[in-house]
Amino acid sequence: MIRHDCLELLAARMTDQLVVTSQSGQRIEWSHLSKHEGNLLVGMMGCAVGIGMGLALALPHRQVIVLDSDGSVLLSLFNLATLGNLRPKNLIVYVFDNGVYSGSRISYPSATSGNTDLAAVARGAGIKNALTIRDIETFKRAGLGALEQKELGFIVCKVEESLMHREIPRPNTDLAENKYTFVRYLERTEGKAIPFIGRG
């Protein structure tokens, strides 16, 4: 299964969801596939699930999607315990698990290429709807199906190491620019002022 294929299917299903991507190839691929103002492209690893959780808790009526990687989730495994206890019904975490630190450019294997099963870790942490998907047909059914469930989802997508993100243009949107676009979009669609924007 190729990550870009999954993201392409996911992008076609997006309406007003908020999508948080961690720093990895999926950030580049997603920014290429979706120009939606509800995308927040987080520029660092290990932070997207926490930010997605905060958004989901602050806006419980809004569906929040996190696009993450095995390396990023391994960097912040404590998120799983918190997620497993809070279980926000409006949050889905897709983990594109290629089993390597692809960004290292030496494809150094991550723990998930060894004995670590992230979906099993998530279940042990208390996330009921945690599953592993290994082929695109199952992704179409169960992966996209999670969007219709009113339940916290933790979907581990086992993907091949793909270097497609190195062939497509990297997003040139500054982090602050992306943040303000995202926050202004929220102000408009939620009909409320975001406090920190304030007056000039």
Next chain:
Amino acid sequence: MKEELAKRLVQGLKDAGINFVTYLPETRLSQIVPLIQDDPEIDLIAAASEQEAVTIAAGATLGGKQAAVYMENTGIYVSCYSLLAIGKQLGVPLLLVVGYLGGVPDQRNSFLYATIGNRTIPVLDGLGIEYMVLEDGARLETKINDAVRAANALRGPFALLFAGEFSV
């Protein structure tokens, strides 16, 4: 800390607009946790790591909440990465409510905490995070309000370090 001071601290947070708090409990300010828990106007979210507490609070801020992170100062060390990557680099206002263990004004200071306290302010300086040290209840509500306003204006974290009467 005296119960009255804990109540003033929580009321000060509310008056400054704080309506979302993530935390890991610690010893010096722990009386504020049940007070916040009982307050329907503040969401209280227990985190498993201060690094996570910072990212959850940042997400809530971007979603329209005025968020604070309550932690021990050891949590500053744990959360350096997310304070810098999300708080500073992305520019997300956060009020850090910090039990300042091991600082000179910590009334329960000992060899257990002194090294931690000794390096807290240099680390905040290194991160470029502004702070105030609070040793008593004088103008407490004003100082909390000033800190929230500064965090919003700076688009970043601002730390309140509680010691002195707060650490009794």
